[in-house]
Amino acid sequence: MNQPSDICNRLYALARERNGQDVMLDINGVPMLVLQRHESADHVLRTHAAHYRKDMAWFRQALGASRFCEEGEAWRIRRRITHEHFTHFDREHTCALAGQHGAHAVQRLLADSAKGAQTIDDHVLRTMTVSILVENFLGIPFQDTGIDLALISELMEYGSAYSFVPPGRTEAYYAQGLRRLPGLRREILQQMRVLRDGSLPTSPMLADMLRADVDPANDIVLEHELVTFLAAGAESSASTAGWACYLLARYPEVQERLRDQVMQLNPADGWNALTQCTPLEDFISEALRLFPPSPIISRQATQADRIGIHHVDSGQNLLISFIGIGHDAHMRDDPWTLAGTPVVRGPTAGNRMAFSIGPRICGGKLFALVELMGALAAFLRHARFELTCDSPPRFHWKAQLLREGGHPVRVTPLH
Numbered sequence: 394m395n396q397p398s399d400i401c402n403r404l405y406a407l408a409r410e411r412n413g414q415d416v417m418l419d420i421n422g423v424p425m426l427v428l429q430r431h432e433s434a435d436h437v438l439r440t441h442a443a444h445y446r447k448d449m450a451w452f453r454q455a456l457g458a459s460r461f462c463e464e465g466e467a468w469r470i471r472r473r474i475t476h477e478h479f480t481h482f483d484r485e486h487t488c489a490l491a492g493q494h495g496a497h498a499v500q501r502l503l504a505d506s507a508k509g510a511q512t513i514d515d516h517v518l519r520t521m522t523v524s525i526l527v528e529n530f531l532g533i534p535f536q537d538t539g540i541d542l543a544l545i546s547e548l549m550e551y552g553s554a555y556s557f558v559p560p561g562r563t564e565a566y567y568a569q570g571l572r573r574l575p576g577l578r579r580e581i582l583q584q585m586r587v588l589r590d591g592s593l594p595t596s597p598m599l600a601d602m603l604r605a606d607v608d609p610a611n612d613i614v615l616e617h618e619l620v621t622f623l624a625a626g627a628e629s630s631a632s633t634a635g636w637a638c639y640l641l642a643r644y645p646e647v648q649e650r651l652r653d654q655v656m657q658l659n660p661a662d663g664w665n666a667l668t669q670c671t672p673l674e675d676f677i678s679e680a681l682r683l684f685p686p687s688p689i690i691s692r693q694a695t696q697a698d699r700i701g702i703h704h705v706d707s708g709q710n711l712l713i714s715f716i717g718i719g720h721d722a723h724m725r726d727d728p729w730t731l732a733g734t735p736v737v738r739g740p741t742a743g744n745r746m747a748f749s750i751g752p753r754i755c756g757g758k759l760f761a762l763v764e765l766m767g768a769l770a771a772f773l774r775h776a777r778f779e780l781t782c783d784s785p786p787r788f789h790w791k792a793q794l795l796r797e798g799g800h801p802v803r804v805t806p807l808h
Contacts, residue, residue, distance in 0.1 A: 401788035408720040425710050429717025431741050433700050439751030448691040474605050478598040479756045487529050488664035491767025494524045499775045502804040511781040512799035518634045523627035532596035540584045545624050553792045585616040630761050632686035632793040639800040642778040652773045667766050677765050679731050681743025685715040688794045779803045
């Protein structure tokens with residue numbers, strides 16, 4: 394593997410070639426134990442999590458210190474700031490926002506397809522998800538912030554490039570990115586200051602962030618937390634929404650069944666009605682299993698251990714492949730296709746494993762699931778999704794799992 398963007402293509406190939414096996418790989422000169430078994434991931438991420446530290450220096454270099462890359466008390470401080478908000482949010486309000494912005498996004502996709510577009514514009518989906526996120530937790534329309542979402546997406550791409558580049562070889566791989574990254578970070582952090590200067594209303598979550606920022610004991614910079622909040626919160630849900638559109642187009646009979654289910658619901662009943670739509674929830678779980686938005690997690694052993702047949706030395710680098718885990722043939726009959734009814738649940742289901750497990754589970758899991766349910770229900774109510782090309786996907790990793798060239802989907806009106 395010569396380029397970090399190839400990692401997802403390599404992991405999908407590995408999931409076929411060495412299905413259900415943990416494998417030692419050489420990735421750009423670094424020995425890496427790739428975990429493709431749920432039992433191994435559970436060992437590292439949950440039961441023995443204290444013996445494996447996060448290996449996210451690249452994320453910190455690009456986006457600054459945040460709960461994604463910090464350890465110990467630094468992580469716990471950051472978690473306390475947002476955990477209550479991510480856990481105890483108003484589901485009805487979130488669902489309503491998702492329906493509203495989902496309907497707006499699908500109208501933009503319909504307009505693009507009417508003009509001849511053969512792929513879905515990822516920027517439309519990112520704008521949708523960041524709008525839901527910001528309005529839900531910060532209490533203001535995203536467009537009022539003046540923040541350029543394209544810059545954050547670019548920062549994620551440059552930051553991701555460092556993930557699999559050995560120390561001392563960065564310049565050879567990414568000379569252009571290195572020149573661009575410092576100025577790009579400064580520009581984004583400057584834009585984030587609008588949420589500090591008091592010119593916009595302050596939500597409870599933003600108020601908690603600001604209080605943590607002014608306490609020197611926390612070592613927290615508001616702008617760093619906001620960049621991570623926007624980047625991780627918007628990009629992961631947008632990735633899943635894109636893959637969901639692709640799966641709807643690839644499996645038209647599933648799309649029609651889901652649409653029939655959604656059309657039976659009264660939109661005015663909001664989240665209470667959607668909680669009864671188990672087929673839609675299962676479909677989202679399958680999208681997360683087949684195409685996990687954050688397909689890998691990296692860890693480094695802090696002491697000697699044993700994982701299955703592999704001896705692990707202190708300092709060993711590990712890569713947990715949610716791609717391999719989700720496609721393990723030991724866990725389901727045909728892991729490469731969208732499951733029918735009933736959907737196989739259990740520990741490798743997408744709505745469980747794609748958000749990680751153990752003490753470092755994704756804090757935004759519940760919000761993301763409500764958001765996706767609301768947005769996809771709006772998609773199904775307003776449009777039909779059709780494949781424009783049936784070629785198998787090639788993958789591009791930009792801290793999230795994307796399809797190279799975009800999803801080959803045309804969006805057409807129902808009537």
